[in-house]
Amino acid sequence: MTQDIPDECRFCCLHYNSENFCAKLSLNDLVELKAASKTTSLKHGRELRGEVPRRWPVIAITKGVLSLQHILHDGRLTIAALFMRGEILDVRNSADRKRGKLIALGEVELCGLSADVFEYVIVSNPAARTVAWGNIRSQAFRAMDHASDLAKKHAMEKLASFIFECRNRQSLRIQKDKVEMPLRRSDLAAYLGMQPETVSRIFKNLEKNEIVKVTDLSIIQILNAPALRRIANGDRMGHKYNLLHQANVKKGKAART
Amino acid sequence: MTQDIPDECRFCCLHYNSENFCAKLSLNDLVELKAASKTTSLKHGRELRGEVPRRWPVIAITKGVLSLQHILHDGRLTIAALFMRGEILDVRNSADRKRGKLIALGEVELCGLSADVFEYVIVSNPAARTVAWGNIRSQAFRAMDHASDLAKKHAMEKLASFIFECRNRQSLRIQKDKVEMPLRRSDLAAYLGMQPETVSRIFKNLEKNEIVKVTDLSIIQILNAPALRRIANGDRMGHKYNLLHQANVKKGKAART
DNA sequence: CGGCAAGTTGAGCCAGGTCAACTCCGGTGG
DNA sequence: CCACCGGAGTTGACCTGGCTCAACTTGCCG
Numbered sequence: 001m002t003q004d005i006p007d008e009c010r011f012c013c014l015h016y017n018s019e020n021f022c023a024k025l026s027l028n029d030l031v032e033l034k035a036a037s038k039t040t041s042l043k044h045g046r047e048l049r050g051e052v053p054r055r056w057p058v059i060a061i062t063k064g065v066l067s068l069q070h071i072l073h074d075g076r077l078t079i080a081a082l083f084m085r086g087e088i089l090d091v092r093n094s095a096d097r098k099r100g101k102l103i104a105l106g107e108v109e110l111c112g113l114s115a116d117v118f119e120y121v122i123v124s125n126p127a128a129r130t131v132a133w134g135n136i137r138s139q140a141f142r143a144m145d146h147a148s149d150l151a152k153k154h155a156m157e158k159l160a161s162f163i164f165e166c167r168n169r170q171s172l173r174i175q176k177d178k179v180e181m182p183l184r185r186s187d188l189a190a191y192l193g194m195q196p197e198t199v200s201r202i203f204k205n206l207e208k209n210e211i212v213k214v215t216d217l218s219i220i221q222i223l224n225a226p227a228l229r230r231i232a233n234g235d236r237m238g239h240k241y242n243l244l245h246q247a248n249v250k251k252g253k254a255a256r257t
Numbered sequence: 258m259t260q261d262i263p264d265e266c267r268f269c270c271l272h273y274n275s276e277n278f279c280a281k282l283s284l285n286d287l288v289e290l291k292a293a294s295k296t297t298s299l300k301h302g303r304e305l306r307g308e309v310p311r312r313w314p315v316i317a318i319t320k321g322v323l324s325l326q327h328i329l330h331d332g333r334l335t336i337a338a339l340f341m342r343g344e345i346l347d348v349r350n351s352a353d354r355k356r357g358k359l360i361a362l363g364e365v366e367l368c369g370l371s372a373d374v375f376e377y378v379i380v381s382n383p384a385a386r387t388v389a390w391g392n393i394r395s396q397a398f399r400a401m402d403h404a405s406d407l408a409k410k411h412a413m414e415k416l417a418s419f420i421f422e423c424r425n426r427q428s429l430r431i432q433k434d435k436v437e438m439p440l441r442r443s444d445l446a447a448y449l450g451m452q453p454e455t456v457s458r459i460f461k462n463l464e465k466n467e468i469v470k471v472t473d474l475s476i477i478q479i480l481n482a483p484a485l486r487r488i489a490n491g492d493r494m495g496h497k498y499n500l501l502h503q504a505n506v507k508k509g510k511a512a513r514t
Numbered sequence: 515c516g517g518c519a520a521g522t523t524g525a526g527c528c529a530g531g532t533c534a535a536c537t538c539c540g541g542t543g544g
Numbered sequence: 545c546c547a548c549c550g551g552a553g554t555t556g557a558c559c560t561g562g563c564t565c566a567a568c569t570t571g572c573c574g
Contacts, residue, residue: 072491151450193408
């Protein structure tokens with residue numbers, strides 16, 4: 001009896017994109033994994049919880065952006081990490097850590113995999129293992145990069161870094177110099193550890209200096225990539241743009257040396 | 258021909274601590290892995306580079322603290338992550354990412370493992386695989402937690418969180434209420450995204466409020482754990498301690514409600 | 515005991531947070 | 545078709561936590 005690729009998989013980026021996990025599977029394994037999986041979708045702002053993460057704790061994002069949110073006692077909210085299409089998030093044993101909630105930013109579709117079958121695939125298929133291992137490693141290193149951005153960069157530098165992060169992560173590029181930001185301003189602020197007001201001001205400033213152009217609130221066109229790169233890397237030269245308080249300057253405060 | 262546990266392994270925490278990677282290995286595998294490994298030590302401030310990370314890219318920390326440092330163009334330095342005794346750090350393919358340097362904080366000893374033999378063990382030994390996978394997952398989640406701390410917490414809250422992080426990570430506890438901080442103040446500041454001066458002021462403040470007592474610059478005694486916990490969690494109540502600028506208060510600024 | 519690095523203390527300042535008002539836009543129903 | 549509403553984003557004015565710079569103290573090593 002010959003089996004065929006399940007329809008849901010055929011049009012799923014984890015399968016048709018040859019670098020992703022499911023693309024590495026044999027037909028048999030794919031069918032088996034599919035049988036032990038559960039697809040769901042989440043609307044903006046909804047939390048992923050309940051049966052899905054408990055019974056299918058290896059979560060492959062097939063569409064949209066899933067965020068890991070932490071909330072402090074007094075209500076301050078941060079987005080600790082973003083998970084985008086093609087990534088696999090392993091939430092096994094997440095009960096024992098009282099870590100944050102998984103909240104959808106925009107429309108999210110995902111495919112929960114059974115831990116047992118996932119484990120079996122990891123052992124039997126070296127290519128799939130390499131992809132999965134590389135995936136979690138890049139999550140770790142990305143989180144570390146992000147932590148170091150938050151630690152020492154100024155608001156404008158963080159935003160510049162994030163534009164590049166988006167560019168690197170997005171699978172489908174619309175146009176060479178355009179980057180899609182699949183987040184609302186307030187979520188962006190929560191991820192970068194700043195206020196929506198500040199995000200707005202920084203974008204305005206970057207536009208005034210003709211470094212980027214914001215077309216659609218979620219599409220950023222990079223006009224001056226080298227300058228943006230310098231800002232992201234914390235070059236002192238970027239400081240000449242760092243004029244959030246232009247008003248003060250106009251009011252007559254002396255320009256710095 | 259009967260083999261014995263290699264001496265170096267016998268007294269290594271990765272082996273004698275039953276939760277760690279090498280403890281899960283059969284004697285044969287242990288001997289084989291040892292044969293394909295390379296131990297080194299690094300003095301404070303030295304970078305791990307050259308042959309070791311290239312030829313033995315799976316690095317098990319057996320003693321001390323290794324840091325991943327990022328440096329911005331204008332010299333600002335951050336510690337993106339800390340790797341402590343018992344942890345395994347996988348730096349395969351780290352060439353293709355222009356990510357930071359691995360710098361020893363204090364005396365570090367480590368055991369570099371060959372990628373091939375490590376991979377073989379991962380496949381053949383489920384218990385070892387679970388440990389290694391769990392290890393990298395906790396690195397990822399810890400980095401995310403840290404990122405979210407850096408994003409929204411105040412200096413005192415970050416420091417309080419870090420005291421708990423140290424307590425949770427340290428293998429050997431000296432005394433119930435004492436935590437060892439295996440970092441110098443300036444490294445601590447680099448990890449928490451603040452200035453050494455600020456770290457100093459915060460410690461002074463915590464001592465004045467009898468929440469902790471600093472005995473040895475690297476030993477912190479927790480006097481009031483619930484209060485420290487509240488501060489770490491961002492409870493508003495913590496604000497009553499948040500008086501870095503006591504001078505201003507003394508000078509007559511009105512107390513807040 | 516002398517010299518250097520690490521840590522501490524003080525004074526002043528500024529980047530970005532806070533608060534409040536306003537604009538923009540998509541959806542809804544009369 | 546337009547008036548209304550509510551949430552997201554923007555703008556302005558002001559304030560403050562923590563950075564900066566500089567001077568000082570402490571601890572460590574030869």
